[in-house]
Amino acid sequence: MRQTDPVFKAFPGSTRAGKTAMLRVLSIGKLMxxxxxxxxxxxxxxxxxxxxxxxxxxxxxxxxxxxGPEFGPGAREAARTLLMRxxxxxxxxxSAAGPVPLTDVKALARGLPERVGIxxxxxxxxxxxxxxxxxxxxxxxxxxxxxxxxxxxxMLAGSVDDLFxxxxxxxxxxxxxxxxxxxxxxxxxxxxTEQPGMQLALTALLAREAGLRLSMLISPVSxxxxxxxxxxx
Numbered sequence: 001m002r003q004t005d006p007v008f009k010a011f012p013g014s015t016r017a018g019k020t021a022m023l024r025v026l027s028i029g030k031l032m033x034x035x036x037x038x039x040x041x042x043x044x045x046x047x048x049x050x051x052x053x054x055x056x057x058x059x060x061x062x063x064x065x066x067x068g069p070e071f072g073p074g075a076r077e078a079a080r081t082l083l084m085r086x087x088x089x090x091x092x093x094x095s096a097a098g099p100v101p102l103t104d105v106k107a108l109a110r111g112l113p114e115r116v117g118i119x120x121x122x123x124x125x126x127x128x129x130x131x132x133x134x135x136x137x138x139x140x141x142x143x144x145x146x147x148x149x150x151x152x153x154x155m156l157a158g159s160v161d162d163l164f165x166x167x168x169x170x171x172x173x174x175x176x177x178x179x180x181x182x183x184x185x186x187x188x189x190x191x192x193t194e195q196p197g198m199q200l201a202l203t204a205l206l207a208r209e210a211g212l213r214l215s216m217l218i219s220p221v222s223x224x225x226x227x228x229x230x231x232x233x
Contacts, residue, residue, distance in 0.1 A: 092141075092142055119155045139202060140165055140231065167226045177200065
């Protein structure tokens, strides 16, 4: 199911208007004084926005599943795909509510684009991330998915306290400005209202606010591969 399909276009979360609305939310946050204030207002408005869209799509899913006229091919799949994508973004953008088991991360990763998967096999299956760490891991999944425009695999390795994220795909590349946003909070705040850098900036600022080190590691074996990201350590 492609995002160009009619069912996707019916909802703000998957349209240019929806993206513009989110950029306005981020613009409001940027005007707040201090990084914490900006992130707090982003959390409040983004969660409410996604909750409203989620409720709408859930109602659509219920209507499509009810007995009655047959809908076009893929309509139910489209509604359920939207629900999974919304659940991932809700979990990533709202305030951390509690520890995040690896099993939850895998379940929420079903909301990633169809051609993007995750490989967390090197991690202990019983791994449980601390609330703030788990939230940043979900944001890293969103960032990594944007960095795999032709699809691919997001690989997670290490441990809950020292996590490594690697990209594998035909066009895998972290967004430009990644290193700068990770090292400079001012640059990250400036990138919040730039659509291509929004997820990058938000991820960097959330890690900084949580006091977690997020850094880049260049592979000593192949410099043609995208750098790994390291969370913690």
